[in-house]
Amino acid sequence: MTVTDELQTKVQEAQEKLDAHTRECVQWHFNPETGCPFWLNKAKEFDFNPLTDVNCFEDLKKFPLFEDEWLRGGPVRRWLPKGLEGRPTYVFETGGTTGIPKSRVVVDDFRIDYEMFSETLPDEFFPEGGNWLMLGPSGPRRLRLAVEHLAQIRGGISFCVDLDPRWVVKLIKRGKIQEVKEYSNHVIDQAMTILSAGHEIKCMFTTPKLLEALALRLMDEGSSIAESGIKGIFCGGTEFTPQWYRFAREELLGEDVYITPTYGNTLMGLACGKPFTQEDNYKITYYAPQPRAVIEVVDFDDHKKILEYGETGRVKLYTLTNELFIPGFLERDEGEREEPHEKYPWGGVSGVRPYHIFAKTTTVGVY
Numbered sequence: 601m602t603v604t605d606e607l608q609t610k611v612q613e614a615q616e617k618l619d620a621h622t623r624e625c626v627q628w629h630f631n632p633e634t635g636c637p638f639w640l641n642k643a644k645e646f647d648f649n650p651l652t653d654v655n656c657f658e659d660l661k662k663f664p665l666f667e668d669e670w671l672r673g674g675p676v677r678r679w680l681p682k683g684l685e686g687r688p689t690y691v692f693e694t695g696g697t698t699g700i701p702k703s704r705v706v707v708d709d710f711r712i713d714y715e716m717f718s719e720t721l722p723d724e725f726f727p728e729g730g731n732w733l734m735l736g737p738s739g740p741r742r743l744r745l746a747v748e749h750l751a752q753i754r755g756g757i758s759f760c761v762d763l764d765p766r767w768v769v770k771l772i773k774r775g776k777i778q779e780v781k782e783y784s785n786h787v788i789d790q791a792m793t794i795l796s797a798g799h800e801i802k803c804m805f806t807t808p809k810l811l812e813a814l815a816l817r818l819m820d821e822g823s824s825i826a827e828s829g830i831k832g833i834f835c836g837g838t839e840f841t842p843q844w845y846r847f848a849r850e851e852l853l854g855e856d857v858y859i860t861p862t863y864g865n866t867l868m869g870l871a872c873g874k875p876f877t878q879e880d881n882y883k884i885t886y887y888a889p890q891p892r893a894v895i896e897v898v899d900f901d902d903h904k905k906i907l908e909y910g911e912t913g914r915v916k917l918y919t920l921t922n923e924l925f926i927p928g929f930l931e932r933d934e935g936e937r938e939e940p941h942e943k944y945p946w947g948g949v950s951g952v953r954p955y956h957i958f959a960k961t962t963t964v965g966v967y
Contacts, residue, residue, distance in 0.1 A: 610744060615946075617890075618946075620893040625925060632651040632682075635682060646663075661901045666929040671694075671702035691706070704867060704924065711746075713870055717750070720860075721754075721832065726834075727802055729754075729867040730832075731799055732747060732750070750805075756802070761790040764835075785924040795828045800829065805824065807833045807839070809839055815852040825959050836862040841884075844884040845884060868917050874948065885938045887946065893919060897949050899914075910938075914934050915935060919928075932954060
């Protein structure tokens with residue numbers, strides 16, 4: 601059997617697993633005993649019965665597009681499935697840089713997402729027992745608790761800075777660039793305090809802009825990311841482009857520090873990057889954590905049309921967990937559709953960037 605045949609077999613097996621997972625997810629969310637109040641009520645508007653008419657992933661096309669306005673405002677408990685009532689529940693918000701934040705109730709999903717992600721991290725650079733620096737957004741976002749859980753399951757402790765990205769966006773919109781720089785310095789000051797306090801930090805989560813700011817501060821003081829003790833960096837954000845990736849590896853980090861790109865949000869979880877090779881020329885390809893989440897690259901004018909490999913389109917998200925059911929949501933991103941990979945035998949997306957229609961009106965802060 602050739603490699604191509606082996607990959608095709610994996611693709612088919614992954615599709616069968618996705619179809620079975622889809623059926624289970626729909627049965628859970630639309631069963632009156634376990635289902636989500638929002639979807640149980642919404643189902644009355646459909647011209648089909650989810651419990652009998654959804655038998656595979658493709659059948660999710662029968663649902664209307666998920667509207668992000670449904671997640672703005674409350675009561676948030678309408679999103680908590682009856683089968684999870686009584687469990688300790690969190691509420692996490694999206695960035696809130698484009699209007700009223702979207703809210704999501706969570707029980708265990710953030711832990712599961714990061715436990716799966718943990719399995720992709722090389723122990724050489726993310727050592728067992730290594731402590732973490734969480735240099736990113738705090739407040740109502742899930743990142744703080746998620747990175748903390750990631751550190752804990754790997755035997756470490758997470759040290760967090762205090763950061764409000766919404767304030768940064770407000771300053772940028774007002775043209776207060778000097779104040780933005782001062783706030784950035786304030787955040788980096790906190791990181792420097794943690795790194796210099798003898799906490800033996802080995803790993804870090806951060807955004808591209810903050811990583812660059814930290815690296816430059818360390819250089820100014822005659823040090824570096826590697827000399828600070830950090831070996832592995834988990835990084836995410838819209839500024840993580842191939843150009844920046846190369847700059848980070850060659851100019852900011854050096855050969856002794858590992859960096860892994862991720863693409864994710866409060867609704868999806870974490871899409872991991874394909875293992876990097878020199879032949880990729882720093883291209884970053886992401887694969888969703890199927891079957892819990894699925895990413896499609898679809899036609900800009902027809903969201904039901906999946907594009908050919910290499911074509912450019914909009915990112916469409918499906919979330920299929922016991923806590924959240926999203927049967928198709930158009931993200932604020934676009935990119936190129938990529939072929940399945942041995943490690944991730946389903947379609948991926950590369951070149952992720954803000955959807956060109958929205959890009960002109962979106963303000964990017966610390967991300």
